Structures are given as C-alpha cells and as structure tokens.
Amino acid sequence: MFDRRTALLSGAALLAGCAASGTGPGGAAGSSRFVRADGTRFRVGDEIYRYAGANIWYAAYLGANAAYGNRDRLKRELDSMAALGIDNLRILGSAELSPLKNSITPGFRTETANYNETLLTGLDFALAEMGKRGMKAVIYLTNFWEWSGGMMTYLYWTNGGRYINMNDPAHPWPEFADMNAAFYTSDAAIGLYHDYVRAVVGRTNSLTGIRYADDPAIMAWQLANEPRPAGSEAVGRPNLPAFYAWIGKTANLIKSIDPNHLVSTGSEGLQGCHSDAQCVISAHEPAGVDYLTTHIWPLNWTWVDSADLPGTYDAGAGKVRTYIADHIALATRLGKPLVIEEFGFPRDRGLFDPASSTSFKDRFYRLIYDSVLADAKNGGPTAGSNFWAWGGEGRASSPDHRFQPGDTTYLGDPPHEPQGWYSVFDSDESTKAVIREHAGALKALRA
Template sequence: MNFDRRTLLGSTALLAGCATLGGAPGSAPRLFVRRDGMRLMAGREPYRFAGANIWYAAYLGADAPYGDRARLGRELDALKAMGVTNLRILASAEEGPLRNAIRPGFRGPGRDYNQTLLGGLDHALAEIGRRGMRAVLYLTNFWEWSGGMMTYLSYVDGGRYIDMNDPAHPWPAFANANAAFYRNPAAIGLYHDWIRATVTRTNTVTGLRYADDPTIMAWQLANEPRPAGDAAHADLPAFYAWVRDSARLIRSLDPNHLICTGSEGLKGSLEQADIVLAEHGIAEIDYLTAHIWPNNWDWVRQADLPGTFQRGEALSGAYLAQHVGFARQLGKPLIIEEFGYPRDGGSNDPAATTVYRDRFYGLIYAAAERDMAEGGPIAGTNFWAWNGEARAQHPDFRFRAGDHAYMGDPPHEPQGWYGVFTGDSTVRLIAQHAAAIARLR
C-alpha cells in the first residue's frame, strides 16, 4: 500500500461452510470481460466479483528456490472456497538500487528479462484459470517496493534515485521525483518495451497468448500512479499523455482485455476531482478504481481504533460515495480494488483480533452490495491483501533479504499489518460478501 500462531486446523474450521465451491479445479473462463456502459459483462451476464490482492502469485509460481507452487495451489483453493473469483497480481518488478524492493525482479535495465519469474506468472495464471478465477495484472508501480518508476528513472539517468522514507528526502520528495517519469521518453520507452513483451507473451503452461487468455480480466498501467506528490511538481499534460499513450499501446497489441489505471482515486490525484475525471475520461480507460486506506491517511489511529473508528467510518463512506459519483459522471464501472485496515491494538500478529477491521470491511461490502443491487457502477471489490498461511519470519515482523514467506504486506511494511490470514474472522465476512454477490441477478 503498507511466535504463537493460529493453526491451519482453525482456519479450516472457519472456511468450512463459507462456500460450496471447494478447491477442485473448475472450468477456465471462456469469455472475455467487457464494458457495457457502467457495467462489466461476461457474455450476456453482468460480471461482478468479490476479489483479493495477492501481488506475490508469480513469485510462488516460479520454479525456483524462492517459489512454492504447492503453497500457491493451497492459497488459491482457500480463496476459491471463500468465493473469491478475482485476483489482482504483480506482473512487473524492476530490479535496481531501491531499499525494500522485492528481489529478484522481472527485469533490469536491458531486455534480458527474468524468464524464471515470467514462468512463475505463467504458472500462476494457469492455476487461476483452472479454478475459474480471473486476474488483473499491473505493469509497474509508483512505489518502491517492486522497483517501479523510480527504478526506471535510475536506469536512464546515470543511476540517480531517491528512496521512499529517506530522512534526507522527506515526503513528498519521493513522489515529486517520481513525476519525472512521465516526461522522460527513455524511461517510458523501457516501460513500453515491457508492455510489448508481456501483453504479447505466450503462456508456457497453457500455450495461450496472454492477449488471447480470458483468465486475464484487465491490464493495469501501474499500481497507484500519482501525477506527483504536490501540485507544484505535477506536469498534468505529461501525466495524461502517459496514461493515454500507454493505454493505446496496450489496445493496439490486445483488443480483448480491459484497461485501467490502478489509481487510488482522489487521494492519488492531488485530491482534485478534475484530475480523477480527466485521467479516467480517456477513451481507452475502461473503468475507474478507488483505494481506501483510513489508517494511512490519518482518518483513524491504529493505537486508538475504538476512539477513532467512527470518524474513519464517516470519511470512508463519503470517499466511496464520491467515487461512485465520478463513475456515474463518466458512465464507467468502478472497482474498489484496495482497502485495508490494521488489526486490533495495532498488532501485526495473527493471534490479535480484527473486530474493527471486520467493521470496516463490512462498511465497504455493504456499500458495494447495495450499489450493485441498485444497478450502480460498482462491479467488484478486492481487499488488500491475502496473507493466507504465511507467517512473519522474524520477531520484529520485518521482511529481510532472503525471506520467501511472501504475504500481502509488501517488503517495506510490517509483515501482518494489513493482510488477512487463514484463521481470521475476516475470512467468514469475505465469504458472506461473495455469497451475497453471487445471489444478485
């Protein structure tokens, strides 16, 4: 975004009865998801979903010491048993000098891409499709934890870079420096090379070109692209040109799949509605996205969730309603594709309860279900994120080089901060949301 443990026996009990789908392989999707006004459609049926973020799927899928295909299968089975049918995953990581960036990366400064990790993405997509699920693939990152735009800039400007959260460069220095990406033809050229290679790739497991695989729901330009950290450093024409030109490139290579930005919404748009509308009004962008992070945005304080939850609830509800309004104004669908909340007491331990997280998820899910039932623009939800059976490897809950127990909390964040573990009470809430969506017609 961002030990004593419960046993898997406990998580199995929570999953029991949540859904009747089970973990057995199903039919791979045969129809592409398309946009029809404010709706997403698969054939003649509306496409609605309860989804999750599992950025690390390609890493687990890799045939390498850092991979774990057996665990990937178990995680996908657990998600399917909950009724989750849509997964947002990382499809690029730029390897470079940034602190806290995941390694290995999919690519470095040249075109000698990491075929082992790409093979992990192939395997993950094959397993996702085999279970009748779909994936959204994001193609770079605004943030440092997977390399992203700052690393692209370092490739072309002599190795110069700024680390996120570097005391020598306090916020918003990192975000403002990243904005140079949108007006750097060499950096964008490398990024577009990656788009060409990925969108036209043939899956080594299924034999299908990615462009021809209905398992993929959408291509996403980036995870949380922002025009800058503040208005003084934002070159909006360059930012819009990057969105438009990158989306057109994808469309020229692949007419079958949806395209979106990956934006947080207002918080990622200098809190200016005009930017949200302009960015998502580009013809090649098929739907809007919104991310909701009450703790990160100081709407709540994780050290005092009982005293601050009500304020966060009101602000989150208003933020969600604003984005429904943007979607209606543009006549496009809306996905609530990231939302996260800390555990009770600010703990990162799976043994800690999730009373306030569950209340927050319930707020998001109730609003989405209500909007769907009324024919509104919300088409799906993707909670952040699935930790599953992973457990932090160190008492300080920090990720260290060489760790392979990947979880939804990326390497720069405390391991367990926002992610949902097997055994959490949140699992049943997600399953109930999925069942409610499945009942809609």
Template sequence: MVDRRSVLAGGLVLAGCAATGQTPPGTTAARPFIRRDGMRLIQGDRPYRFAGANLWYAAWLGADAPYGDRARLSRELDRLKAAGVTNLRIMASAEEGPLNNSIKPGFRTANADYNETMLAGLDWAMAEIARRGMTAVLCLTNFWEWSGGLMTYLSYVGEPWIDMGDPKHPWPEFPNSNSRFYGNARAVALYHAYVRAVVTRTNRVTGKPYRDDPAVMAWQLCNEPRPAGDLAHAKLPDFYGWVDGTARLIKSLDANHLVSTGSEGLKGSLEQTDIVRTEHAFDSIDYLTVHVWPNNWTWVDQKDLPGTYARGETLVEDYVRKHIAIARDLNKPMVIEEFGYPRDGGSNDPKASIVYKDRFYQLLHRLALADAQSGGPTAGTNFWAWNGEARTKNADWRFHPGDLQYMGDPPHEPQGWYGVFDTDASTLALVAAQARAMQAIG
C-alpha cells in the same frame, strides 16, 4: 487425520463453486472475455460482479526456483476460492535496481533480457488461476519502491533517484521526484518495451497467448500512479499523455481485454476531482479504480481504533460515494480494488483480534453491494491483501533479505500489518457472504 478446518474448507469450495457458477478445480471450460457495457462489467450475457483479493506475489510462488513454492500457491488459491474469491490482482512486473526495500528477484533489470524464471512463474500462476475459474488483473509496474517501480526506471536511464522514506528527502519529495518519469521519453520507452513483451507473451504452461486468455480480466498500467506529490510539481500533460498513450499501446496489442489505471482515486490525484475524471475519461481506460486506506491517511489511529473508528467510517463512506458519483458521470464501472485496515491495537500478530478490521470490511462491502443493487457502477472489491499461511519468523515483524514467507504485506511494511491470514475465519466469512450477495444481484 481430517480436522475441522479441512472439512470446512472442502465444504466452502463446493459452496463457492455452486454460488458463483465458476469452473471447479481440475476442469477447463471456455469462458467469454470480461467486457464493459456502460457502467457494468459483463461476462457472457450477465454482469460480472465479484469479491476479490490482492495476491501480488503469485508469480513469485509460481516460479520454478528456490524462492518459488507452487504447492503453497495451489493451497492459497484453493483457500481463496473456498471463500468465494473469483478475482485476483497480481503483479506482472518488478524492477530490480538500487532502491531499498524492493522485492528481489524482479522481472527485469535495466537490460532488455527479462527474467524468464519470473515470467514462467507468472505463466504458472495464471494457469492455476484459470484452472479454478478465476480472473486476474495484471499490474505492469508500481509507483512505489517495494517492487522497483517508476523510480527504478528513472535510475535505468541515469536520472537521479531517491529512496522512499529517506529522512534526507522528506515527503512529498519521493512522489514529486517520481513524477519526472512521465515526461522522460527514455524511461517510458523502457517501460513500454516491457509492456509489449508481457502483453504479447504466450503462456508456456497453457500454450495460450495472454491476449487470448479469458482468465485475464484487465491489464493495469501501474500500482497507484500519482501525477506528483503536490500540485506545484504535477506536469499533468505528461501524466495524462502517459496514461492514454500506454493504454492505447496495450489496446493495440490486445483487443480482448480491459485496461485500468491502478489509481487510488482522489488521494492519488492530489485531492482533485478533475484529475480523477480526466485520467479515467479516456476511451482507452475501461473502468475506475479506488483504494481506501483510512489508517495510512490518518483517518483512524491504529493505537486507538475504538476512539477513532467512527470518524474513519464517516470519511470512508464519503470517499467511496464521491467516486461512485464520478463513475456514474463518466458512465464507467468502478472497482474498489484495494482496502486495508490494521488489526486491533495496531498489532502484526496473526493471533491479535480483528474486531475493527471486520467492521471496516463490512462497511466497504455494504457500500459496494448497495451501489451494485441500485444499478450503480460498483462491480467488485479486492481486499488488501492475502497473507494466507505465511508467518514471519522475525521478531521485529520486518521483511529481511532472503525471506521466502511472502505475504500480502509488501517487503517495506510490517509483516502482518494489513494482510488477511488463513486463520482469520471471521474475515473470510465476510468475504464469502459478499461474494454470494454480489453474484445474486443478477
């Protein structure tokens, strides 16, 4: 039986391919690498602009293992393609260790014997992304605990570690403790060894080295790296040295691809404009990244979105404009690569309404589009994140060990909090309209 949703999806796939000029599923075509030219990202002879999504769990679905689901990965990529999404941000790392709420399996443990099943899952995901004419940003570790991250690297070398959210270690002890990583030569060496392994890897599905694959848009140093939790604990020379040193390492291994930090921007830089500028001013860093989380930052109250939305909108607009100004000053492109908003009433239920979430998406899209149309640095947006067809079976909306319904909401967060489900038709329509508008700029 052919239902209305499948008919609409098929039409959207064709419309998306026509609108973006990208390779339709089932075909392969040589594509130029994405490069930087001043404030613009360029692919071939035209600017590269996009509406994208975060799909951190792509490699897990791509794994040939009980926790993998390649058929679902194909369906999710098709859905995203149908909505005009041409750029995905995915995790190419996860570190298994002692921290609570970290996803398992990971790509590595303390040993240099990396998880080949997970790496093969990444290969499969990248092959499917390439087959659909999409590009991906591959993130190489995490500041936060949900995929292991920097604290796990510290545990590997015998340093004291703490869990995020442990009441014995209230905020900002976790980010302050994490900042020890940047100056720990042994921890950084383990991380760099993993970076070398992934960047120089040959995809076992396509037979193509990652450094020669135009489906890779960029390598990313880390998800949301922060110099510390407060200025008193920030060892900025160590942090800057890690940023530039890692980026230069990647460039020495792969001359074809962009490198980005994964920074939130000002919120991840202790609200210091000088820190944002310095970490993105290195020649080794190709573009700025910005993350926008009004609910996490208490700019809005998810239990009272009608009463707090307007305040949040003002603060979001100011935040984005500040980063546009920094990017213009540095003459580099900018990507709003994470932005998330709760469902109405703070519900995690896919059936809950999304009036204010859609308004927030419209705001971010409008700011990005206006800047791009004016010749500014904004190249694209990646919403956080794609839940797709996943639905939690747990009444507490929490991720439990052994769950296989991977969502854009990571395992430390309520399942359904910020992610976009396949039934969120109004949000998908907004993303599709943004994709068309960004592509039409020329």
C-alpha cells in the same frame, strides 16, 4: 531470458492449453468469456460480472519453479480463496531490479531486455492455475512506489544513476513522489517501460500455449500500481498534461496488442489526484481506459489511529463513506464501472501477529462490502472489490515483523511494510466469514 520468438506448438500442447483455460486461442468460446465494460457494468457474455476479490501481489513469485517459489503453496492459497467465493485476484506482473531500499528481489527485469523468464513462467503458472478455478486476474505492469522497483528505477536506469529512497530522512515527503513525476516526461524511461509492456501483454503462456491476449483468466491490464502525477501540487499540477498523455498512450499500446482485455490505470482515485475531481475524470476519460479504480486506506491517510481504534473508528468510517460516494459519482459521470481494488485496515491495537483479534478490521470490511452491495442493488457503477491483501499461510520470518532480504514467506504486506499489517491470514476466521458472506450475497444478485 525472455523468449521473444513465437513458439511452434504441437497439437497435443495446444489441446492441453485449451483444456487449462476452457477455450481455444482466439475462438468464439474464448471471446464470450472475456470481461467487457458495458456502460457502468461489467459483463461476461450476456451475464453481469460482479466480484469479491483479493490482492495477492506475490502470486508469480510463488508460481516460479525456483528456490524462492512454492507452487504447492500457491495452489493451496488459490483453493482457500476460491472456497471463500473470491474469484478475482490483483497481482504483480512487473518488478524492476532496483537499488531502492525495501525493493523485492528477484525482479522481472533489469535495464536490459533479458527479462526474467523464471519469474515470467511463475506468472504463467499462476494464470494457468487461476484459470482452472474460474478466477480472473488484474495484472499491474509497474509501480509508483519503491517496493517493486517501479518508476524510480526506470528513472535510475535512464538519468545517469540518480534516485532517492522513499522515507529517507534526508529526502522527506513529498520528495520521493515529486522526483517520480519525472518518469512521465522521460522518453527514455517510458520507452523501457513500453518495451516491457509489449513483451508481457504480447506473451504466450509457456505452460498452456495460450497467448495472454486470448486467455479469459485475465480480466484486465493495469498501467501501474497507484500512479500519481506527483506528491505535491506544486509539481503535480504542471505535470498533469504529461501524466494524462502517459495514460492515454500506454492504454492505446496495450489495446493495440490485446484488444480482448480491459485496461485500467491502477489509480487510488481522488487521494492520488490531489483530491481534484477533474484530475480523476481526465485520467479516466480516454477510450482506452475501461473503468475507474479507487483505493481506501483510513490508517495511512490518518483517518483513524491504530492506537485508539475505539475512539477514532466512527469518524474514520464517515470519511470512508463519503470517499466511496464521491467515486460512485465520478464513475457515474464517466459512464464507466467502479472497482474498489484496494482497501485495508489494521488489526486490533495495531498488532501484526495473526493471533491478534480483528474486530475493527471486520467492521471496516463490512462497511466496504455493504457499500458495494448497496450500490450494485441500486444499479450503480460499483462492480467489485479487492481487499488488501491475502496473506494465507504466510507468517513473518522475524520477531520484529520486518521483511528480511531473501524472505520467501510472502505475506500480503510488501517488503517495505510490517509483515502482518494488512494481511488476511488463513487463521482469521471472523474476517474470512465476512468475506464469504459478501461473496455469496454479491453472486446472488441477478441484475
């Protein structure tokens, strides 16, 4: 149950919370540790903030004091990433309990306002542990896709129980994404979503006693994971005004509750905007949106073939370089920082097992990292990156590498994907070396 009451903290509890985050609630020390956007750069205090980050969607699940959690593992995973120089984590802050196939359970919420306090406390724990390690979180507050319930589930709750599954042969692409577009025009669905935004952004950490709004372990709130105006242009283009309105209203809502932290959309960039530059610009122009995001998925977008990486890698890499350059130009035009906050690549021969090699994955990571570093050195807007995703100690629980209902092994790959597809495992020494080298090079920059 989500506790909407304001806790009365004892002096001892308050001091413990301050020690965990290194600051007092609302104090000057805390204000100087928040990430802010300064033109096309991030700063913390007077220092430029650049980062090598990761995605670990399941952090709150590991942090939960429940049968599906594992707090000791979470601490080990954070230590392992910190040892590589990773200091920014993009994590899931909402999952809507859903009838959709391949949707994670438990959820952070149902259609009622009785939110899952156990899982929210898992988020509290993750943030407290990140704060101890000097890490910062980007927290997304719903999902365009089905694996955490997302927008389709909000529609299901408010449209009389209608929904379709992603990848349903009876409803082929882009039917799922086109139906999702109704979310942006549904006052009832957005109302439920905004209630949850208010609750989480306005939350006080139950373990440290620090309001989320005052916690420097948070870098940014994100409206959603990969919000799109629709799947097809036929639906998406007429839906653009509602899409832009949802972005502006939600960003303003978050800022009204928490003026200390950044807000971003969670967009893929051009790929999530029908390759329309003006769509990207309009979605990121609102004053409440602090920076531009982009995601890069060469295999998903058919830029490479996992069965023939030697024969398709170079052409795919060329498209990746163009895609990055296009987003650097868009961020420059907007006058806002750019983060490549998702990028993933398959293991050699398209295998999922951690024993398989990662030579092409490593080349792809170097491509992304070289682009980030080069643009940063040139004074460009690229401020950081988050690879998808940290799998760490996680291993698939079944030989077919498919997520099983009730799985608590948690890899970087969400429930709808093969387990091991895009994960970086703790045994991936060559990939870890690439990450470590980039993190060190980025931190060595002084301007």
